Amino acid sequence: MELLRRKIREKGIVVDEDVLKVDSFLNHCIDPKLMQAIGKEFADRFRHDGVTKILTIESSGIAPAVFTGLELDVPVVFAKKDLSRNMSCDIYDACVHSFTKGRDYMVCVSKEYLNDTDKVLIIDDFLANGRAAAGLGELVIMSGASVAGIGVVIEKGFQKGGSLLREMGFRVEALAIIDSMSENGIIFRNEEEKRK
């Protein structure tokens, strides 16, 4: 997605060869027009896959997910990282390791929002080690629903999450895949090649 790659080139900050800071448009300050374009792109890629629900994870997945949900006209469920008093005890949960935060956390979804007739599109902002997406996939499978695919805004192609999820049989669509990054710049994987 050229618009996104341009934004990453212009506004992304390469902190080191593993860490890309995109909080000026994606995960702290949000560019709503870009999110709308991202939602349209995800919707185009999954429009013929019978998606009935979108599942994402708080908080940075919510903006791209709601615009995708609007385009596909399906509800968006966001998995929570802790239990609120208002949440039913009847939940699916899975343990996810965050390399960014250096700890494990639980992700959970009320059972009432995933059921065995659902075809679920998982959306998230980043794919690096793939733990968050795999955790969301686990929740979907527990519910008896099926996974239509996984859509991520930015994939760190040099980390193993993408290949891991694809080997598990998931269809993964990344709107920008970074093959490497350094103080000299960001190298994106050729998108055309990727989508063959």
Added chain:
Amino acid sequence: MELLRRKIREKGIVVDEDVLKVDSFLNHCIDPKLMQAIGKEFADRFRHDGVTKILTIESSGIAPAVFTGLELDVPVVFAKKDLSRNMSCDIYDACVHSFTKGRDYMVCVSKEYLNDTDKVLIIDDFLANGRAAAGLGELVIMSGASVAGIGVVIEKGFQKGGSLLREMGFRVEALAIIDSMSENGIIFRNEEEKRK
């Protein structure tokens, strides 16, 4: 906002006279079309107030905020409840007490996303005791920016947050104000009367 009141009547679950569960369309499972309508309504109410930025708080404020940001064509910043490794140390922070979760938590925003020329519209899903909105207001004031107003999806009119914030001089716009609720139903404040 009649569409919202209808949704609350149809899908909201009155747990007790203080707690309304709206996680089937607002804060766990999200109805994207309703969020788009909410964004348009907030935008209409604040369109002539020179808003330059929207500030919300993770996670349930994000969906209504991004649609408002899209309509007003301004960036949306979401305050975080904990510090991630990728976040700059240069932050504004404030302490907020959550009655729902029964504890205090910090809210923080990178200094680079609020500045003294900003006119900030604060958006959140619920207004009850007003602590979250007041905390966000504190962050805005610390930055030297001004608060254009506070937009909340649902105000619990029987709790003191709304009057507290209005007494502090903030303009508060609630899309639905609940005067009372019980097993017999939900009583909304007359919207026309409210907007005079």
